[in-house]
Amino acid sequence: MHAKRDFLRIPDLSAEELLDLLEDAREMKAGINTDRPLTGKTLAMIFAKSSTRTRVSFEVGTRQLGGDALFLSSRDIQLGRGEPIRDMARVLSRMVHGIMIRTFAQADVEELARYATVPVINGLTDLRHPCQILADLLTMQEAFGTLEGKVVAWIGDGNNMANSWIEAAGLLGFELRLACPEGYEPDHGIFETNAARTRIVITPDPDEAAAGAHVVTTDVWASMGQESEQELRKVAFSGYVVDDDLMARAAPDAIVLHCLPAHRGEEITESVLEGPQSRVFDEAENRLHAQKALLAFLMS
Ligand code: CP
Numbered sequence: 001m002h003a004k005r006d007f008l009r010i011p012d013l014s015a016e017e018l019l020d021l022l023e024d025a026r027e028m029k030a031g032i033n034t035d036r037p038l039t040g041k042t043l044a045m046i047f048a049k050s051s052t053r054t055r056v057s058f059e060v061g062t063r064q065l066g067g068d069a070l071f072l073s074s075r076d077i078q079l080g081r082g083e084p085i086r087d088m089a090r091v092l093s094r095m096v097h098g099i100m101i102r103t104f105a106q107a108d109v110e111e112l113a114r115y116a117t118v119p120v121i122n123g124l125t126d127l128r129h130p131c132q133i134l135a136d137l138l139t140m141q142e143a144f145g146t147l148e149g150k151v152v153a154w155i156g157d158g159n160n161m162a163n164s165w166i167e168a169a170g171l172l173g174f175e176l177r178l179a180c181p182e183g184y185e186p187d188h189g190i191f192e193t194n195a196a197r198t199r200i201v202i203t204p205d206p207d208e209a210a211a212g213a214h215v216v217t218t219d220v221w222a223s224m225g226q227e228s229e230q231e232l233r234k235v236a237f238s239g240y241v242v243d244d245d246l247m248a249r250a251a252p253d254a255i256v257l258h259c260l261p262a263h264r265g266e267e268i269t270e271s272v273l274e275g276p277q278s279r280v281f282d283e284a285e286n287r288l289h290a291q292k293a294l295l296a297f298l299m300s
Pocket residue numbers: 050051052053054055124132259260261
């Protein structure tokens with residue numbers, strides 16, 4: 001019997017597994033692979049935060065692979081009334097074949113994975129958003145044919161997306177430059193571990209990060225759960241905008257990514273988001289293909 005695998009953070013996959021998974025995703029997207037390895041299987045999807053892309057891509061992806069997906073809002077299940085995660089993990093494991101969870105604390109996802117006997121997938125925590133990074137890497141490969149030798153610039157908050165980019169850079173070895181305001185840098189431990197593996201630079205200067213970069217990417221100034229900090233953050237992040245001036249510093253063939261939802265006029269301008277370098281809607285679509293490959297890998 002094989003031990004079950006979870007996907008709580010990018011380095012839960014080896015570099016080879018990650019690249020294979022991206023190849024599977026490309027074959028699924030191209031219609032070369034139409035297997036239905038989830039036939040007769042159910043994915044439980046627990047959401048303690050809002051979602052459009054994650055919910056729809058997991059639900060549609062599971063169905064396309066022959067399986068069934070259950071949407072469970074934490075408002076409606078007993079988890080929201082204080083049932084321990086370890087109890088829910090064991091109950092769900094007796095009824096479903098995989099669990100996806102979007103919540104606040106990474107520790108909660110880890111506890112769920114520890115007690116569940118089926119694969120657990122992190123659909124976003126305050127600390128990480130690994131499924132989004134799968135889609136982002138797929139989008140990069142589509143644009144450039146390879147990830148090798150590419151430089152990624154992250155502009156803005158050192159949030160869950162930034163941390164997962166750092167883990168991807170550390171695993172695959174590409175260069176990552178993060179421009180973050182002081183006090184809003186990424187997780188220190190994640191940075192330290194991965195900066196020992198590849199070139200990862202944190203700077204307060206967006207121009208420095210974007211210079212010659214192949215990918216320029218950003219995210220909202222205030223993530224889910226930080227709504228009360230919105231006004232404070234508007235001040236701290238005022239210079240951290242992906243606009244045409246910043247894009248003029250990047251490589252001429254650079255692409256722009258944003259996990260969405262975006263706040264036009266804050267972290268990114270309308271002109272860049274809707275402009276010729278933007279790949280944000282391919283990126284959103286790629287959530288579906290990348291996660292189908294992930295579901296097939298973990299739940300087949
Ligand atoms: N990018 C992303 O995770 O979108 P949702 O919040 O809509 O799922």
